[in-house]
Amino acid sequence: PVAPGPAPAEPGSLDALRESARDCRGCSLWQPATQTVFGEGPTDARTMIVGEQPGDEEDLSGRPFVGPAGRLFSRALDELGIDRRGLYLTNAVKHFRFEPRGKRRLHKRPDVAHIEACNGWLRAEIAQVKPERIVCLGASAARAVFGPGVRLSEARGAWRTRDDGVRAFATVHPAWVLRQGDLQAQALAYAGFVEDLRLLLAT
Numbered sequence: 001p002v003a004p005g006p007a008p009a010e011p012g013s014l015d016a017l018r019e020s021a022r023d024c025r026g027c028s029l030w031q032p033a034t035q036t037v038f039g040e041g042p043t044d045a046r047t048m049i050v051g052e053q054p055g056d057e058e059d060l061s062g063r064p065f066v067g068p069a070g071r072l073f074s075r076a077l078d079e080l081g082i083d084r085r086g087l088y089l090t091n092a093v094k095h096f097r098f099e100p101r102g103k104r105r106l107h108k109r110p111d112v113a114h115i116e117a118c119n120g121w122l123r124a125e126i127a128q129v130k131p132e133r134i135v136c137l138g139a140s141a142a143r144a145v146f147g148p149g150v151r152l153s154e155a156r157g158a159w160r161t162r163d164d165g166v167r168a169f170a171t172v173h174p175a176w177v178l179r180q181g182d183l184q185a186q187a188l189a190y191a192g193f194v195e196d197l198r199l200l201l202a203t
């Protein structure tokens with residue numbers, strides 16, 4: 001007797017999307033990357049978090065926000081008393097873009113073309129999860145969520161309503177906080193980041 005395989009994913013479901021995204025060749029980033037890092041979290045999450053792209057640890061593990069930036073984000077959520085497990089976490093671009101430097105892989109920002117090529121996946125995630133609100137972490141996420149012409153400085157720390165009625169705001173990317181030169185600058189950047197995320201507590 002043959003053991004039954006896993007139940008096939010329901011067409012159009014998040015699981016089905018995740019499966020299709022595994023073989024995405026929509027841009028060239030799939031080739032050097034280890035795997036697609038799709039979003040994860042409850043299908044009925046009220047809040048969706050959109051980051052830039054997976055980093056080194058995410059690329060290796062296949063899960064979003066598990067590296068240093070993800071840990072800083074978790075710390076900010078803990079401080080605000082927000083349960084990360086209730087959030088749907090995803091990225092504007094679902095493959096890690098990097099530059100090899102010896103044994104290391106240095107993060108490289110995605111181009112607008114990568115964000116555009118990947119936008120169908122994000123739109124599909126939004127259509128499936130139907131979040132009430134979206135938080136964009138950094139400029140790439142703001143571009144993916146609001147489209148061209150919205151600057152991070154304008155979208156930062158204030159709700160805007162998208163054409164589909166979903167409210168969203170942007171804040172800085174936690175990796176940017178970590179890149180601040182000295183500890184004082186980092187503490188200041190982190191405080192601003194937490195302050196922006198506090199918007200999630202208001203409604």
Ligand code: URA
Nearest residue numbers: 051052053064065069
């Ligand atoms: N990890 C992610 O999954 N996304 C980011 O934008 C940063 C770290």
